[in-house]
Amino acid sequence: MLSKAYEPQEVEAHWRKHWEEGKTFTPDMSAPGDPYSIVIPPPNVTGILHIGHALNQTLQDVLCRHARQKGKNVLWLPGTDHAGIATQNVVERALAKEGKRRHDLGREAFIERVWEWKKQYGGQILEQIKSLGASVDWTREAFTMDDNLARAVRKVFVQLYKDGLIYKGKYIVNWCPRCHTALADDEVDHIDSKGMLWHIRYDFADGSGSVTIATTRPETMLGDSAVCVHPEDERYAGLAGKKLILPIANREIPLIADRYVDREFGTGCLKVTPCHDPNDWNLGHAHNLEFIQVIDDNGNMVQDETLCGKYAGMSREECRKAIVEELRENGHLVAEEPLSHSVGCCYRCKTVIEPYVSDQWFVALSKLAPRARAAVPSDIKIYPENWTKTYYNWLDNIRDWCISRQIWWGHRIPAWTCPDCGELIVSETDPTACTKCGCTNLEQDPDVLDTWFSSALWPFSTMGWPEQTDTLKKFYPTSVLVTGFDILFFWVARMIIMGQQFMGEVPFKEVYIHALVRDAQGRKMSKSLGNGIDPQDMVQKYGADSLRFTLTAFAAMGRDIRMSEERIEGYRHFMNKVWNAARFALMNLPEDAAPKAVDLGAVKGLHHQWILNRLEEVKAEEDAALESYRFNDAAQCVYKFLWNEFCDWYLELIKADMREEGERKEEAQYVLYTVLKEILLLLHPMAPFVTAEVWSSLPGNEGTDIATELYPAERPECRKPLEADQMMFLQEAISAIRTIRAELNIKPSYKLTVVLRPASDEQAALLESGRGFFDLARLESLTIDANAHAPKASASNVVRGCEVIVLLDGAVDFQAELARLDKEIGKVDKDLVALNGKLSNENFVMRAPAELVESEKARQADLMDKKAKMQALQIRFKEAMGE
């Protein structure tokens, strides 16, 4: 017997072990089903599971488990990402505690140290994924630094280089002076901040006056090589070509004109520092200016007094203050005004980015983008569709991708230079000698690749590429990619590009972009805010199924999810409901074997016909919802069916059957058994643990695993909408009695005497056949008779034309009943007014579909009938009061 309340801990541990050790989710390569595959978006090895991962993985698991139920051959491939900068930072921090820096260890020892760290802590996030019940194939677990993935990286790099799609060059890049590396454009966060705009006067060399420039970065003026104005700016007409004296540095620089300058901003006069601003870099090339570097890779002014004078060696922040001070003193500072602008920051450490000129490697995304753009939507469908536009927008404005990073942890760039002749060798295998001069002292490029470079290969590198493995043949391209929109650019677009380039085929057929999880106030969850809901805590407290079901139920498309603990708690109630419904079933089913089968298309009980009909509808509904990624609809429809129909009505209705013996009981047992089993199957993708446990405890299921069962097949013979509607009428009548009882404050334990006056002979027959169901309203006696006299002291309502009359004895509050009737008639009136208006509108009657007009007329007739009957009842009630 199951315990009274559902206790997830032991159940989850048991099934996790069962699934892992039994390799339940390792696909059988020779199985006949159509392949269905997903590669997991690899979390960082440094990461701990946050609620966003939990959502991401839950949705994938729902899809995978559902696909298995539909007979597909499913591979869900797990793994982690080496996360270059992030991981290096973590290990460097650990080293710092020992008072060491990475340079103290040297490159090899440091990398060794990172691997040790990975061995010790890198599995943590995988353990957390396991706790959610993710049905991944653990035998195929991958890591972006695995040998075969490294091989894939090299092959791709070399091939792109040969095709001219990777190139090396000196460029101005986003440099993080703290991480000491270049960053890609999209690794820069633009953070709004309040700064200053300083207006500085530059005098003409010939003493003929001056211009005033405006800048937010006065410290860079030491590297100025021009001042630029718009050629059509009348304020500066005819001045281009004159020389200016750069204050402080006292150098001569030219005044140039370029249409790039915005006349509206500041003074319309721009200082040009080609080495320290990406726009100025372009201007510098266009106008053949001097390139003067005054800031070094640490973000300090260069140690060169001829360039920086007394500012040499100062930090850029100190230098800014000091220069402003000097300008103020010598009268060149014309004005200073506060300015809100956005400042580029390192996405990892938030240090302000320094534009920095250096040798870097680039992928020519501008050449690769058009093909990737064309793949959507013909080869790849994006859900929700709105993201398609964002995807296009990014690809249409793409710039080349800086892929070199000046750190140690990552895939080292397979390029060597010859110290003798300067030859650059790019090769899949380590070269032993220079291909040009034979020199054997080749030096490998010290840089490593951007983490996203290896991630971009993930869908095929994890399947064994460049080998033509069976896995690759069977499971590439994958069926769907499930991810958050935050990495649409970092990752999704680049995977598409690499897939097309190296597999000749897109890496996935569909992309499902899910919401971001936010806290109850709508803020992004983050460590610094301390508002994160830790999925591990939630699993501990409420069980994995509760968390999973909550995430699924709230995963409506295109919306952020606001998560709060109360919601998870709410869905724990649901898991308990499932559990207890099962306990009830077990009490009422044979212990040792499945109940005797009956022909479900021929069951007699109206309640059985109703629930079986509803089951068919729900089966179709959930399937359709999941096929179109409407996770919330799938979860909701099962939730409502189980709780509001199966538990609230059906289980109550069959209690009477279970007290009997023989055919009636057997029929109820078999329908109960069938419906419960199929509900468990419907629920299983979202709540794998509780359903697995209940499933295996059902008679006849010993030793079976719900995870390998098929989706319940359709049962067309059980589609009985007419009978279902009849049953619903009975439920409405019962509810009407319950409402009267509640509103007149009659105790539930008090047994009522009820008279039903049916509107037709058919209704009378139906009520008579369903007489037993009225136990649910707790009755003393039930009279079904169209001609029965309504006792004067009675409360009443009308359901589908049938008068429902509850006898009252003297203890009842007559005023309360009168008020209740008034209210009820009021409601009918309100509906009737709207309806009459509609039907008296000729346009409506003429133009609306005939069906609709008919049904509205029927409703009108029904309401009028109800109103008339209720008024009659009210009049008689008033008479009774008078007596």
Add this chain to the structure above:
RNA sequence: GGGCGGUUAGCUCAGUUGGUAGAGUAUCGGUCUUACACACCGACUGUCGGGGGUUCGAGUCCCUCACCGCCCACCA
């Protein structure tokens, strides 16, 4: 500067071809009815952000305004 999303019951949100506004939660009243108090029975709650338009009919389609949020972008 471009692009996207949101504004529906006190709160958090559903609402798939336009056709009687829903759920959970909260609140109120009642119940130990032998699966479940993590429960049961019932009640209450809405000019669907404002304005305009299309339509017989709009939460749903179009326009416009307001406020909130996100993404992208080299305005110093």
